[in-house]
């Protein structure tokens with residue numbers, strides 16, 4: 001006589017288990033299945049396409065009533081098992097009926113997590129687990145309106161895309177900083193968010209839900225920071241929890257899931273479990289691949305065989321039509337791990353392999369996922385990829401192909417993109433000239449279009465355009481790359497940021513095909529500056545990409561303390577300021593006070609946590625940050641000029657103060673120092689500064705590009721002007737030109753040597769329109785830059801930069 | 816000086832450490848730098864660069880590395896090893912995260 005097999009649950013796992021059992025032995029068991037859901041066996045993962053309208057329920061049925069009848073299986077639909085009587089070897093169902101078993105299989109799956117949020121019981125709040133949930137969502141979608149999806153993981157995003165396809169206005173609220181953070185790295189998460197936004201779905205990250213709003217029906221969602229999002233439907237998809245209660249009540253060993261061994265036996269050898277309800281070797285799964293493997297093993301075991309389950313390596317694919325996302329293994333970076341990254345800006349793709357010991361350990365693909373299964377196979381088989389490492393990322397069918405074309409980023413530019421900023425020449429004109437005039441060199445392009453004839457920062461792009469047009473007939477002498485993350489030089493990166501309106505670091509990295517996922521300590525600060533300079537007021541400064549001095553707004557010293565230098569406009573101070581400085585130094589036990597070469601006072605040895613309080617006191621006495629720590633405008637050194645000195649020709653001190661008040665706060669590629677001397681005796685040493693003014697009887701001599709750092713370099717003459725206003729104008733124009741063209745960490749004199757002193761002089765002195773435009777751009781940037789960073793921080797901004805996370809005082813651990 | 820070896824010290828919430836950044840924890844035995852990577856992993860190192868004692872918690876965090884603010888040596892967050900060609904190693908401490916709260920195992 002056949003032995004009695006009872007199965008609790010009829011989800012995807014039992015579906016597979018039954019197939020595997022029947023394949024091997026149709027007669028071994030008399031089978032009874034209880035399912036709380038009032039349905040036959042269906043493909044739960046296809047609920048997403050059902051929601052989106054790509055499929056209907058009938059399409060996703062796996063085994064219908066006829067199938068159960070044909071195989072002699074008793075299926076109780078809509079009947080839950082409420083208890084297991086292990087002593088009697090019986091299960092008890094909700095209607096009081098009992099069923100005896102020789103073998104029992106628990107496959108109760110899992111249920112959506114619903115956190116204890118206020119308002120979670122309101123009508124219009126749903127989870128996404130079964131056909132009933134889909135029906136509820138479809139009914140809501142038919143009425144239109146707004147949907148909020150809480151949770152930007154796989155399920156939440158499939159729900160969001162489905163509801164958007166059904167015509168709802170959808171917002172996704174996600175707790176982490178990037179979407180699907182368990183499956184995707186930050187770079188792919190960023191691309192995914194952009195792709196969803198492109199479909200009209202609003203994506204909000206770092207969004208912590210505090211409450212669901214409404215009386216009877218839900219009307220909105222409120223975040224912890226107070227932001228509110230109106231909603232007619234709220235889908236909560238923040239995770240799942242295994243259904244273990246039944247097993248727990250029966251006295252089986254349970255942790256997060258029902259504990260099973262490699263044979264899928266629970267702590268009672270007559271009872272097995274599989275699917276999402278189990279915990280195996282500390283792991284609970286939420287995907288079908290592992291439970292298919294479990295089903296095969298369990299079928300063999302139930303029939304007396306010896307298969308065993310050793311855990312699964314997972315791969316995931318997002319099922320949103322038109323958005324390809326694939327992930328497998330462990331993609332986190334770490335020591336001993338390397339990443340191989342390939343981005344294609346034109347095709348919006350991103351591929352990243354994480355490699356350890358010449359083996360793939362993680363895969364993240366966005367945009368083109370065709371090679372996902374192949375990479376996954378190499379990962380699971382532990383293939384040694386050392387020999388084909390260089391071409392691996394191109395995938396299975398491209399082994400042996402050439403490396404991708406570095407001019408792709410330029411080829412992708414529209415004809416209207418401006419290539420030469422100085423002369424306003426766009427790509428279309430250059431390409432047109434190359435074709436019509438049969439140009440073959442950068443010199444010829446310069447002669448015919450004026451592109452690259454001024455500052456030269458677009459030379460790299462012009463070369464790339466020639467290469468696109470002429471192919472191998474043109475050889476590019478590429479500028480040295482910015483860092484190991486890219487083949488592009490600084491100039492190209494800066495021009496492309498403007499030409500393609502790139503507005504964030506992740507956007508730059510994708511559009512310019514960075515070879516790393518998140519950049520390095522070299523390119524991140526540079527990109528942060530370039531974006532800040534390109535989009536004043538619009539770009540959000542990324543503090544974590546800044547060097548500590550600019551993050552803490554003070555200079556780090558060799559012992560980890562900081563130095564503080566308040567601004568002294570033009571080197572002038574007052575008794576009140578000096579008194580305040582003296583008080584601060586005493587109150588905070590600041591060990592050293594020094595007069596600097598830049599005519600101001602340096603407080604050395606300030607503890608980091610004291611900085612905001614020190615600044616508050618200096619602010620109270622009217623002093624602001626001197627930016628002595630920044631790649632920024634530092635000091636304007638002056639002499640006493642004609643107010644006091646018998647040789648003085650102009651009021652050099654007042655001019656210095658005017659200059660400093662006009663220029664302070666500006667971020668620059670490297671530090672910038674100024675000086676104003678009242679006569680050619682030059683007591684302020686103006687001729688070794690980045691910008692120097694020497695007053696003469698007839699007006700002002702303007703100098704630039706000097707330095708006294710590792711190199712001592714005298715300035716170059718820029719020109720002569722007659723009024724103070726013109727001094728400010730010429731100085732701002734020069735500074736702005738340097739801000740726009742300088743490579744990050746390039747001093748003004750290195751920039752001038754690279755671009756050419758004569759070129760700069762001609763542009764500033766001989767072209768009043770361009771000069772005026774530079775000044776206008778400088779002043780626009782200043783509107784957003786002239787906020788005292790000390791005052792902001794003294795009032796609590798970025799406070800965690802200065803406070804330790806914890807301070808343990810007593811010699812006792814609190815664990 | 817050694818702390819009460821083997822004890823776990825509750826130090827605060829993951830959310831209070833900036834992503835791609837660090838916070839300090841001051842104890843009577845040593846100062847600890849707690850790092851949080853872009854993908855929300857947390858690592859603990861003694862906050863003293865082996866080169867000349869720089870505060871690693873003030874460095875730039877990239878991937879699972881930190882660049883020391885004083886002279887730019889690069890230290891691995893997991894092992895505490897200074898990356899070649901520079902020699903040296905910082906003490907690394909075990910980290911436990913429960914419900915978003917961080918504890919550090921004392922050496």
Ligand SMILES: Cc1cc2nc3c(=O)[nH]c(=O)nc-3n(C[C@H](O)[C@H](O)[C@H](O)COP(=O)(O)OP(=O)(O)OC[C@H]3O[C@@H](n4cnc5c(N)ncnc54)[C@H](O)[C@@H]3O)c2cc1C
Pocket residue numbers: 008009010011012013014034035036037044045046047048079080081082107108109110128129130155243246274275276277285286287288289291317319
């Ligand atoms: C919308 C959606 C999309 C998904 N997409 C994917 C995907 O793309 N790829 C992927 O790999 N995975 C996906 N999954 C996950 C996948 O569906 C699950 O891993 C799988 O369904 C789990 O199978 P299971 O048999 O363990 O549990 P389930 O399929 O949940 O089945 C459990 C069944 O047991 C019943 N039950 C529970 N308690 C009792 C009881 N006491 N008595 C009787 N019956 C009971 C339940 O009603 C339920 O029908 C998706 C899930 C959802 C909801």
Ligand code: SF4
Pocket residue numbers: 639640641642645646647648649652677678679680681682683684
């Ligand atoms: S530079 Fe000329 S004006 Fe200024 S202090 Fe020296 S001598 Fe006097």
Ligand code: FES
Pocket residue numbers: 864865866867868869883884885886887888
């Ligand atoms: S102290 Fe860290 S690099 Fe020198």
